[in-house]
Amino acid sequence: MPIAPRPCDVTGRFLADGAPPTPPPIKSPDDWAPYRNRVEFETAEFLYTRNQMSAGDINILLDLWAATLLKYNDKPPLRTTVICIKLLTLRQWVMSNGNPSRSSTLGEARNQCTTLMDQSHDVWYRDPHEVIQNMLGNSGLRYRDGLSALPKTISEDPDTLGSTFVPSSVATGANDYYPLYVSIGNVRNNVRRAHRDASSSYRGARKRLKISEFRRQLFHSSVAKILENLRPGMTTPEVVRFGDGHYRRVIYGLGPILADYEEQVLLACIVRNCVRGMCMSHPDSLDTKSLCRRRDHTEALVEEATYGALWMEYGIVGDLVGTFKDHLVKWVGQYLQHVHGTKEAERIQADIDRRIAAVASFAGLRRFPEGRGFKQWTGDDSKALMKVYLPAIEGHVPTDVVRTFRAFLEFCYLVRRNIITESTLGQIQEALDRFHHYREIFESTGVVFTFSLPRQHSCSHYVLLIQLFGAPNGLCSSITETKHIKAVKEPWRRSSRYKALGQMLVTNQRLDKLAAAHIDFKNRGIQPNENSATVPVLFNADVTIQGDNEEGEIDNGPTLVQAHVQLAKTPQRKRAHTIPELSTELSIPNLYNVLRRFLFEQVYPDDQHPPSEIPLSRCPRFDGNIQVFNSASSTFYAPSDRSGIGGMRREHIHACPIWRNEAPRYDCVFVNTDASVEGMVGMDIARVMCFFSFTFNAVSYPCAVVRWFDKASDGPDQDTGMWIVTPSFDTDHSFSVGIIHIDSIYCAAHLIPVYGAQIISHDIKHHDSYDAFRAFYLNKFADHHAFEVAS
Known part of the structure; x- marks a missing residue:
């Protein structure tokens, strides 16, 4: 039974039950440093965060502002954009997401590649060790006690008893600027989705290299370099101050991967269409149960087996030093054509599309005016369609097909519950068993010849992963899609578009520090407030995140x-x-x-x-x-x-x-x-x-x-x-x-x-x-x- 984490003092000695946390340093409620006053801070925040005004336009605005104050012998809160930027850059907040980005030249990968790739590559990153500590110290976050206890294998070590386990999730984004994200696993989904900085990102320049092995090696060498400062804390507890004011001994661990299947292949050093990042199932028999993959086993294989055997027999890329829609909906179309012929199948598919298009509006539910007949599917398309697809096919397909979809959908919703109990785990397994049972109709009718599919096989690992890492609510690639907009796309638009990476990183640092400053001011009781009697026409920077009424x-x-x-x-x-x-x-x-x-x-x-x-x-x-x-x-x-x-x-x-x-x-x-x-x-x-x-x-x-x-x-x-x-x-x-x-x-x-x-x-x-x-x-x-x- 895992031992619950316990608060301690700054030296790591555990406190008595119910002991209050060490009070934080006392700061003056009127201290807006490095800003002169509240107006100066809010002006900088408005121009840089809300309006995202360019430097030239900021200067014009401040000049006009200064002109209106000349007759009063007064000055605007900021004199030029240079002063505004300087104020943002100098502030080194404890709650900010790390220090300014570091650049490391990676030459380790060159020895393992051809001379065509004999060059250095810059990787910009933030120290994840400091980033995660800052996340844990963010008082704006809430943490789930259920995910804080150490796994049994670690808690049996007397040196780690009572420590808090912080599973960190890694994700990537395949773009010209290849971002690597990290998120801590004991944060609730509602914190992640409320924009409380429960995930951060490191950005590296990805060059379109011709040799795939070199590109993989460069990626893994970069990840190893970025994460190296976390390694000591994976075995020896560190003392970290949490957002509730308590110090706790912390053990770090790399947990679930926040990535889609293609990126999991890259991160786990496995061959595409093989799920051996998690288990030892053979690609041709993914329907069978197998042992979990272990690092020591993989390293032994790499040491003893040939490159070809690793690739073909074990699905491992051996030359690296490593750190719904696609099936079910497609099968329905194949079933209709197989049973009814092309012409009748097209008529039925057209009716299914009309049924989907006829679904009434509902808050947060995407409408499909033309049915499911769009050319290119995205993950969001798939998630939205599956919410309305089941009633649309009912009556056109056998009962077992309907029950297959029902079981799969129930499985998806159960694993995303905010709190998962032993009873829920039983329901998840039962839904998965029903899915495996009823999907046999696709094989018995000749629609498919094998269920040896990595994406479906991965469902069989959910119960174990939930037992190891807790409820996966919020741990999905859509988080990184949202973060990618803030971390890459918006900073790119604000850059000069020429050698933009450094500009993007500076933009993100300043935005992080402004957000951290706001939290710090709020904790000290001087949060900007729209109802302020002292400063007129100031916005409330902690407003509700609103969307269209149709979206909720x-x-x-x-x-x-x-x-x-x-x-x-x-x-x-x-x-x-x-x-x-x-x-x-x-x-x-x-x-x-x-x-x-x-x-x-x-x-x-x-x-x-x-x-x-x-x-x-x-x-x-x-x-x-x-x-x-x-x-x-x-x-x-x-x-x-x-x-x-x-x-x-x-x-x-x-x-x-x-x-x-x-x-x-x-x-x-x-x-x-x-x-x-x-x-x-x-x-x-x-x-x-x-x-x-x-x-x-x-x-x-x-x-x-x-x-x-x-x-x-x-x-x-x-x-x-x-x-x-x-x-x-x-x-x-x-x-x-x-x-x-x-x-x-x-x-x-x-x-x-x-x-x-x-x-x-x-x-x-x-x-x-x-x-x-x-x-x-x-x-x-x-x-x-x-x-x-x-x-």
Whole structure:
């Protein structure tokens, strides 16, 4: 059993349980050094970080600013861009991501390559040892206790007992400027995605070399050089101050690789289409279980075997000194052609595309107006398509194919959970076993002849890797894609484009120091604030990271509630102002009576009678004005999704007669109907037709007019794993309508039609989806939060 990490003092001696951390050095709350004052700092931050203004434009702006102050015999906060840059460069913050980049000339690789490559190559990098220590000391981060205990093999050493294990993940980016990223493994996904500097990057110039062996060797020699300062701390504990103020003894380790398959091949020195970076499976029999690959075994093979044997028999590149979509969707197309022939297969594929295009809009869910018929797939394309693909093929393919997709999707969502327990590990293995069982239909029908595929085989290692390194939530190559924009693309655009690498690195250093300075000022209680009474018109540099309403937003606030819904800030003046007017607008004749029964429930919450049985004579009357809103925002705890530091995420629920000048949009929601039970058993699904508010007896009531759905059964569909719902109707065959308090809304829900085996009309658009069909899957694959709620 791993020993939990313990705080210690600066000398490494463990503290008693509950002992407070050593207080940090006291700094003056008015100390803005090296800036003269707050205005100077915020001006520099605005010009360099927010506006990203060029040096020439900064000088022009400051000259104009100075001209307006001449009559007051005053000066602007910064005199020239040179002063601004100097201030940023001189500041050596403890929380910054390392010291200025170092340059190292690598000549070691030359002896192992041809004379054509007999030249030196510069590699720019930051010391990862200092970078990781700065990450650990960043008070803006949160760390997961579950990932801090040492693995058993290390914790058995008495010299390392009680130390904190810091698994560091490495990633790359294949570009002309070849970046190498590092991230610490005991940081939550919501920290990574809230831009709290939980990952950093080193950049090296990659030349387009003609000899691949030399390029590989240069890469591995560079990585070895960059990581060499971490090596001592992998066996001997170091004392490091963490963001919570405590010192801890730390052991470093290289953990999961944040890279796609092609880059894993490069990092692990293995042959492409062979997964031996992790295990000893032969490329022709990846379906069989095998031993894990070990470094000492690999080194012994390199020492004894020939180059050809290493390559062919073991999948190892022996001359180096080393440090979904592609299958399942393709198989469906091959199955349709194999069974139905080319012409009929094309007709079915066209209908699948129309089904995908007809899926209703949902926050954060990408739409495919033309189906899946784009020319070049990216990783984001694949992830987005798989959220809507399963219902689109159901009815056109056998049940086993549907269950194959279900098992694979459930596996993907389970391994991305924020917290993984022993029970979750069992579910992951069970989903993987189902995937292996049901995919046999592709082989039995002659669609494929082997499942010996590296990408699918790698799934079998997840349970072990999770046990070794913890929940992989957030450990994916998309993190480096996001970081690549900030670390490479944006600095490149700000450079002169000539010998830009050095300019890019300086830009990144200054941005890091500005961000670190901001955290330091915040910790000392002098954070810039938009509500400041002393400095007018200053921005809040810790604002919520916002996106388009269609994509949802990160909420960087603390975890306060599981879910909260509030109406939009501004009512719609051109919409109804009374209940009779709203009744006409929504074509709901009995809306006034529905409102009266709603008021009875609010005024007499202890009455046990169903609303439909309450005589109208007992129900309160309301004849006042109302305010109508086109949307409401739902803020909820969703740490497995793209969320803020507290795991909170915000999405918008729309109920408007015209959306983006195209068509009406009325979203669906989860409604809490029984708080005593968890999951879908205590939830109902409704479609919001309108948001409105009114005041009755001095009490404000924010409400929603909804159309109800009924659950088709007491559990999810056995084939797709999704609940099926149908519109609810009253005895007169009209839609069952209700008015609910918005406090009963949990969050938005996404429905996809049950298409069946019928070919759908070409005229059906995505905004027709909820009206054109009479049965729907509750899409639990829309995002990770929906998967938790609707499973």
